[in-house]
Amino acid sequence: REELYWAQNPDKIAYTVDFDPGSTNYGSDVTYFRTYDYYVRAVRNTR
Structure with missing residues (x-):
């Protein structure tokens, strides 16, 4: 599953x-199926 x-x-x-x-x-x-570190950086830069 x-x-x-x-x-x-x-x-x-x-x-x-x-x-x-x-x-x-x-x-x-949303859930992104990509490398975790990239989105962690993106979220930190946005918030």
Whole structure:
């Protein structure tokens, strides 16, 4: 199941808020399936 994959691979995902003004999900909670460190930096720079 995908949920188990997420739980077992926390380095591959990042739970955050969509901070792209051009996105239809702007301001909403989203899950990114990309390298975790990149999105951690992005969130820190935004908040």
